[in-house]
Amino acid sequence: MNPAIPMPRKGLYEFGPFRLDSAQHLLLRDDKALPLPPKAFEILVLLVEKRGDLMAKGDLLHAVWPDTFVEENNLTQYVSMLRKVLGDGVDDQKFIQTVPKLGYRFVSAVRQVSEGEGDLLLAKHTRTRIVVREEKEEESAEFEVDPASAIRVPGEKSDISKIDGTGTAVIHRGLPVSPKWTWMFALVSSALVLGSVAALVYFRGIRPRFRANSSFVPVRETLKSRHSVAVLGFKNLSGHAEDDWLSTALTEMLTTELAAGGQLRMVSGEDVNRIKSDLSLAEPESLAITTLNQIRDRVGADITVSGSYVELGKEPGKQVRLDLRIQDASAGETIFSVAETGTVDQLFALVSRSGTDLRAKLGAPMVSSVEEAQVQAALPSTPEVARLYSQGLSKLRTSDAPTAQKLLARVVTIDPDFAPGHSALAAAWSALGYDEKAKAEAKRALDLSYNFSRQEHLSIAGQYSELSRAWDSAVESYSQLFNLFPDSVDYGLWLSRAQTSAGRGKDALGTLETLRKLSSPSGQDPQIDLAEAQADESLGNFKQELAAADLAARKGEALGERLLVARSLVKKGWAQLRLGQGKEAIEVLQQAKGLFAEAGDVQGVASTLHIIGNVRSEQGEYTQAEQSYQDALAVFRRIGDRRAMAKSTNGLAIVSYERGNLSRAKQLYGQYLAIEREVGSKINTAGALGNLANVAEAQGDLAESRTLNEESIEIFAEVGDQRAMGTALGNLAGLLFEQGDLAGAKKRYQEALEITRKIGYQRGIAFDLSGLGEVSRAEGDLTAARQKQQEALAIRTQLGEKHNAAVSRLYLALLSLEEHNPAEAEKIALESGEEFKQEKSPGDEATADVMLANSLLAQGKVSEAQAAIGRAKTLSSQLTSRPLVFESSISSARIRLAGKRPPSASLVEKTRESLESQLALARKCGYLEYEYKLRLVLGEIDLESGANREGRARLETLVKDANARGFGLMAHNATRILN
Secondary structure, three states: OOOOOOOOEEEEEOOOEEEEHHHHEEEEHHHOOOOOOOOHHHHHHHHHHOOOEEEHHHHHHHHHHOOOOOOOOHHHHHHHHHHHHHOOOOOOOEEEEOOOOEEEEOOOOOOOEHHHHHHHHHHHEEEEEEEEOOOEEEEEEEEEEEEEHHOOOOOOOEEEEOEEEOOEEEEOOOOOOOOOOOOOOOOOEEEEOOOOOOOOOOOOOOOOOOOOOEEEEEEEOOHHHHHEEEEEEEEEEEOOHOOOOHHHHHHHHHHHHHHHHHHHEEEEEHHHHHHHOOOOOOOOOOOOOHHHHHHHHHHHHEEEEEEEEEEEEOOOEEEEEEEEEEEEEOOOEEEEEEEEEEEHHHHHHHHHHHHHHHHHHHHHOOOOOOHHHHHOOOOOOOOHHHHHHHHHHHHHHHHHHHHHHHHHHHHHOOOOOOHHHHHHHHHHHOOOOOOOHHHHHHHHHHHHHOOOOOHHHHHHHHHHHHHHHHHHHHHHHHHHHHHHOOOOHHHHHHHHHHHHHOOOOOHHHEEEHHOOOOOOOOOHHHHHHHHHHHHHOOOOOOOHHHHHHHHHHHHHHHHOOHHHHHHHHHHHHHHHHHHOOOOHHHHHHHHHHHHHHHHOOHHHHHHHHHHHHHHHHHOOOOOHHHHHHHHHHHHHHHHOOOOHHHHHHHHHHHHHHHHHOOHHHHHHHHHHHHHHHHOOOOOHHHHHHHHHHHHHHHHHHHHHHHHHHHHHHHHHHHHHHHHHHHHHHHHHHHHHHHHHHHHHHHHHHHHHHHHHHOOOOOHHHHHHHHHHHHHHHHHOHHHHHHHHHHHHHHHHHOOOOHHHHHHHHHHHHHHHHOOOOOHHHHHHHHHHHHHHHOOOOHHHHHHHHHHHHHHHOOOHHHHHHHHHHHHHHHHHEEEEOOHHHHHHHHHHHHHHHHHOOOOOHHHHHHHHHHHHHHHHHHHHOOOOOHHHHHHHHHHHHHOOOOOOOHHHHHHHHHHHHHOOOOOOHHHHHHHHHHH
């Protein structure tokens, strides 16, 4: 063989203006990539490879769907799609010829491209030199891209201004060159993506649907005049329940058909479902003007589409008549109506014709042949897939995730190349709490979504980033979406919620302020207020959260939106709890539960029961809290929501912990951890480890607690949850303080404070400042300690956190004692104790009584101090707090000896034995400061009882040890006693 002669390259062909590369899944026309779904592409390759020969329909069906029975009409639809892309007409079949009743033949002349020429062609369409031009410098880098399908990914601030004939993309930037390139391009040959892409699902609502615009086609800039259209559904006039799925299928497909090209703003299926529930609408054929006005006021739709369908006969290949009615939501007038008839197998073509008619009537530009092919490319491959997919979506929207998961699993089994099916299945898995399974399905959706529109691709990218908890990437995706479609409330809400999750609450509030500037009713959407409440909560601004949630609820009531009102009341109740309004919170949450029940939202009822349990638990009403958690758990178990089951199990564990039943708490926390590991939730696994660390600390095993805390922090760092990371670091800092590692505690508190300040989490900032104040106190810097505690108190007072503000005041009382101002400490202890008593917080109330007893003793009020320490012991008798036991033992010993002057030898010895027992326990558990405190009081007792040598030796050793570990205050107090 002569190597100088170029050899034909297998799978690379030219015909007419087209080039086909079967290996790279690439179809080009005049060097422009044309999108085709996998099945259509397979058919084209088969026909080209067998050019000139008749390919029987049966052979094509067997080759393209080898393991699945499909109807012949599916083949017909894909051939029709190919003809549109290739430009074939009904009478002018230049490429694909139909042989009636037999099959198809590829009739165009085909040239097989040589190997060398093919390599040049492939290089031209898969390698582009990116040149960045700035005012003073130029940099370049190479990427594997399709120049015809370039799209910018989150992170970059530039746009391609030119792609020249050599394959060079010229980008002009006004910003410094980034050290890393984050441009994304779509290769038709493979899903080569530099970024995160995923399924359309997360807490804002399920968004999977039949995809439109399946290529990176720029959205036309006509946003200011876009009609907002709500496809409300279609009534099944046949009366056969087995045909109900057609309503969802027709609605979803028609919505996608109308969305193509971005000329019309479509109301999401979730919002339509909510409207129909609130207004008790079934599947309306037409609507009265009052109802139309309500729809317009709720979702800003100026056009509604509704209608009906009916089967015409029962024989195989039965006909379906679809009647559409378009109405003006403001005037209540019917703009026009249209009817289409076709078989169920011709469902997609039926919708396409209807969409074309509707576009024409609305004055929207017609979609191009490429855009039309893109819509078809994203539709289900068979009516059976469409049926299962539609049923799955319906179940998702009615919170029946277990049934939805089963239906959608069948969808992707029958048609594994159907990206929206994987996306919806990811939604179902996520709703059930299976994070890793959700991410796997989302990744599969990503791999199949390379030829979607920029709009859809960014939406998928944002959702995948959310499932991966890559919040900054999600923010970038949604920022671009919102910039493309600034009239979309949905995209603005997605962006604000991603910003909130990313710890950028202030940015979220800015985004919401932009949404408020939209024309009415969009700018008045109560969902904006609800999102503001979420952002305020993330910042610890509970007063603002309460105001925003209340406004959302009032707007929702005016609009008659029960579910939105219910969600707003949940937020309102949570804010009230944080503001110390526990009774009011319970009342509001009960209202929310009733609204969820009226709407048939079982998930909402159970979730509200769980939150009521949280409120009861924080108020010390443990019996009622346990009942609420049990009721919620029963519902979650029935509907199969594993994540929610874990949350309620965690609530029950907290109740056991607060009641002092540590063994039961440890068992329940273990169950919680097992479920979270099963469903693959890393962040909740980390939370469970943190809870187990609390149990270990309460049991006196500080070493085990530290190990669990550090494991928890590693996971939080991995998933990138800044708020949880800050909280976990603060908890670890507190534990290090207990162990006497002041330097380590200070370092961790400072790391936590840096995070909480960065994300603006005010509650966390106060916690970290208070912790740093305690470190400063132990070090002996009382001025710095007071400053930090006062800063923490100011934040907590501003937030309206009565409980935590009382805790801050107790720390200030301790400082007043150290500064020899016991009267001030007494006053503060009384005020804080009263607050804790009202809140039914026995542990904190006991701590306040210990502080009160110490203050009274310092003033010589021994009998009053005895009463205070007696109350503390009674309150703490059912608790398992080691620090509280140590504090009350030390105070009790001092007060007991002060009451007997001079104390008897037997009383001194009995007191010493009790303190020595506590000292041994403190050493065993590793509570270094309490070890020092116990050694200090024992030294005092030795000196007061005449054992001067033993007492001085004990105190001198204490001074040395305390100084060595940085406990300056302890060393100072011991020195003062010695002198």
